Amino acid sequence: MNVLEINDLVKHYGQVRAVDGLSLSVGQGEVLGLVGESGSGKSTVGKCVLRLTEPTSGSIRLGGADITHLSRRAMRPLRRDVHMVFQDPYSSLNPRFTIERIVAEPLLRHGIARGRAAGERVAAMLEQVGLRPEMRSRYPHELSGGQRQRVGLARALILEPKLVVADEPVSALDVSVQASVLNLITDLQREMGFSCLFVTHDLSVVEFLADRVAVMYLGRIVESGPTARIFAEPRHPYTQALLSAAPVADPVRQRERRRIVLGGDVPSPVDPPSGCRFHTRCPLAYEECRTREPVLADPREGGHPVACHLVTADHTPDATAAR
Amino acid sequence: MTEAPAPPSAAEAPPRRGAARAWRRFRRRPMPMTGLVLVAGFLLLAIAGPLATGDPAAQDYAATLAPPSGAHPLGTDDLGRDALARVAHGAQVSLQAGVLSTLLAMAAGIPIGLVAGFYRRWLDPVVMRLVDVTLAFPFLVFAVGLAAIIGPSLKGVVLALGFSQLPAVIRITRGEVLSIREMDYVSAAVADGASDGYIMLRYVLPNCAAPLIVQATVAIPAAIIGEATLSFLGLGVQPPTPSWGVMLTTAQQYLDVAPWLAIWPGLMIALATLGFNLLGDGLRDVLDPRSGR
Numbered sequence: 123m124n125v126l127e128i129n130d131l132v133k134h135y136g137q138v139r140a141v142d143g144l145s146l147s148v149g150q151g152e153v154l155g156l157v158g159e160s161g162s163g164k165s166t167v168g169k170c171v172l173r174l175t176e177p178t179s180g181s182i183r184l185g186g187a188d189i190t191h192l193s194r195r196a197m198r199p200l201r202r203d204v205h206m207v208f209q210d211p212y213s214s215l216n217p218r219f220t221i222e223r224i225v226a227e228p229l230l231r232h233g234i235a236r237g238r239a240a241g242e243r244v245a246a247m248l249e250q251v252g253l254r255p256e257m258r259s260r261y262p263h264e265l266s267g268g269q270r271q272r273v274g275l276a277r278a279l280i281l282e283p284k285l286v287v288a289d290e291p292v293s294a295l296d297v298s299v300q301a302s303v304l305n306l307i308t309d310l311q312r313e314m315g316f317s318c319l320f321v322t323h324d325l326s327v328v329e330f331l332a333d334r335v336a337v338m339y340l341g342r343i344v345e346s347g348p349t350a351r352i353f354a355e356p357r358h359p360y361t362q363a364l365l366s367a368a369p370v371a372d373p374v375r376q377r378e379r380r381r382i383v384l385g386g387d388v389p390s391p392v393d394p395p396s397g398c399r400f401h402t403r404c405p406l407a408y409e410e411c412r413t414r415e416p417v418l419a420d421p422r423e424g425g426h427p428v429a430c431h432l433v434t435a436d437h438t439p440d441a442t443a444a445r
Numbered sequence: 446m447t448e449a450p451a452p453p454s455a456a457e458a459p460p461r462r463g464a465a466r467a468w469r470r471f472r473r474r475p476m477p478m479t480g481l482v483l484v485a486g487f488l489l490l491a492i493a494g495p496l497a498t499g500d501p502a503a504q505d506y507a508a509t510l511a512p513p514s515g516a517h518p519l520g521t522d523d524l525g526r527d528a529l530a531r532v533a534h535g536a537q538v539s540l541q542a543g544v545l546s547t548l549l550a551m552a553a554g555i556p557i558g559l560v561a562g563f564y565r566r567w568l569d570p571v572v573m574r575l576v577d578v579t580l581a582f583p584f585l586v587f588a589v590g591l592a593a594i595i596g597p598s599l600k601g602v603v604l605a606l607g608f609s610q611l612p613a614v615i616r617i618t619r620g621e622v623l624s625i626r627e628m629d630y631v632s633a634a635v636a637d638g639a640s641d642g643y644i645m646l647r648y649v650l651p652n653c654a655a656p657l658i659v660q661a662t663v664a665i666p667a668a669i670i671g672e673a674t675l676s677f678l679g680l681g682v683q684p685p686t687p688s689w690g691v692m693l694t695t696a697q698q699y700l701d702v703a704p705w706l707a708i709w710p711g712l713m714i715a716l717a718t719l720g721f722n723l724l725g726d727g728l729r730d731v732l733d734p735r736s737g738r
Binding site: 174199209 | 628635647648
């Protein structure tokens with residue numbers, strides 16, 4: 123059974139259609155990379171899963187239980203199994219609590235351990251995330267960004283949850299620190315076997331740790347599939363554009379690559395374009411794209427789902443060839 | 446010798462935390478300690494002073510407006526009353542007016558601001574409009590009305606001053622809560638399944654403390670002066686009960702013949718203001734783990 127199942131999720135903030143009919147699932151022990159530009163609604167998805175914000179419609183199932191409209195009280199026991207790692211390590215730790223207290227909070231909340239027993243579990247968890255035991259009595263402001271994010275990880279993992287929602291957990295860190303935190307996340311994921319919804323805008327991060335990728339554009343998924351496949355043969359013009367924009371470490375190859383430069387900004391989610399939401403920026407858009415909305419489906423046997431009129435059983439569009 | 450004992454490291458020292466930690470940090474700072482000494486001194490003056498000095502209402506018509514002397518170390522006022530005795534007795538009234546009214550405003554205003562800022566929805570605009578109405582209501586009219594109902598007394602002064610401070614306390618608290626509740630650590634607590642009450646008390650309120658402490662240190666001296674205003678208008682403590690504010694207002698008339706009458710209560714108010722400010726700043730700093738150790 124899938125650990126997380128989202129069906130046709132909609133979240134509107136007033137006029138803003140942050141998430142507009144999104145479906146995805148995360149299997150047991152699987153890492154799903156949810157990729158998108160800023161404003162694509164990817165963080166909102168994470169917040170809905172944690173019920174930090176109320177979904178407008180659709181359904182969210184955690185391990186089979188429908189949590190879409192559960193009351194806070196009914197939600198409480200289920201919170202044991204799902205935790206979140208936040209983007210900004212400077213605002214995600216209560217400045218008035220010691221590190222020990224911060225990491226122990228989930229234990230106390232769910233009545234799992236307290237006092238000395240809680241202290242021991244915290245110490246063990248801190249060791250697992252690579253923090254020295256003396257960090258326990260420190261306060262968040264005494265730690266570096268990378269150390270704080272390790273604390274955030276320790277808090278998210280201390281209850282050994284089934285699902286971790288990681289909302290851009292390394293994008294606020296220095297590049298040199300990013301790698302070590304990413305390595306830590308992969309190691310812990312292998313050791314503990316939790317499923318992970320990894321929200322990010324950084325493709326190289328996704329390639330590094332995700333089993334599957336879902337690409338989001340303006341509140342919807344435009345393409346999803348196994349990481350290797352998406353990176354080897356992206357089918358949606360948007361995915362192709364994203365991949366072509368990510369720099370390659372080899373300067374010779376980088377210079378030879380044909381890049382797709384998307385014009386303009388992401389359209390406003392208050393008034394998304396008609397038809398295919400990407401048609402305003404798509405180099406290959408034709409008449410049908412403006413009027414008819416493509417569905418996320420796999421047109422080819424054994425391929426992966428993509429939402430584009432141009433993708434057919436025997437044709438994959440090549441946005442790099444346009445213009 | 447088989448094994449050398451590990452050198453003591455910072456890690457093995459018992460973690461400094463809570464009140465003990467705060468006190469250690471407090472003690473090492475000269476300014477907060479000065480404030481603490483001043484405030485403690487005033488409390489001592491208010492408690493022990495009246496016992497040690499004579500009757501503040503006893504009149505000595507042989508020595509009216511007398512300069513400081515052996516019999517009257519701080520001089521006498523226009524009715525020949527001992528300034529020292531009056532300063533000592535006045536400490537009681539003035540400190541009560543300052544501290545109690547501020548405590549009252551904090552006790553009522555912080556919960557209101559906390560709940561309004563945390564829940565928002567319909568509650569926040571309702572509370573804020575009520576606060577606006579309160580602000581628009583003239584303080585003196587309220588004080589006169591209150592005095593008419595419960596009679597002019599220290600109790601009325603404390604209530605009136607406390608009420609006048611309420612809007613500021615509610616606004617400050619609410620403003621801080623609005624920004625703190627958007628922090629990720631509050632979301633993290635929600636994601637843990639913490640209750641609203643727990644989040645408000647352990648996550649939101651402690652992080653709003655700094656501006657409230659500053660507000661209190663400003664409000665206490667202001668209330669001491671405010672008591673003088675009310676008493677001057679006959680709405681506060683009644684003669685012959687002394688307060689620093691009353692002494693100061695009477696002294697104005699004799700400033701050219703007996704300047705010491707203004708100096709003593711003025712000095713007391715200034716020192717009390719300084720003491721509460723230094724103490725408040727110190728408290729704000731040591732209660733915030735982010736400030737240096």
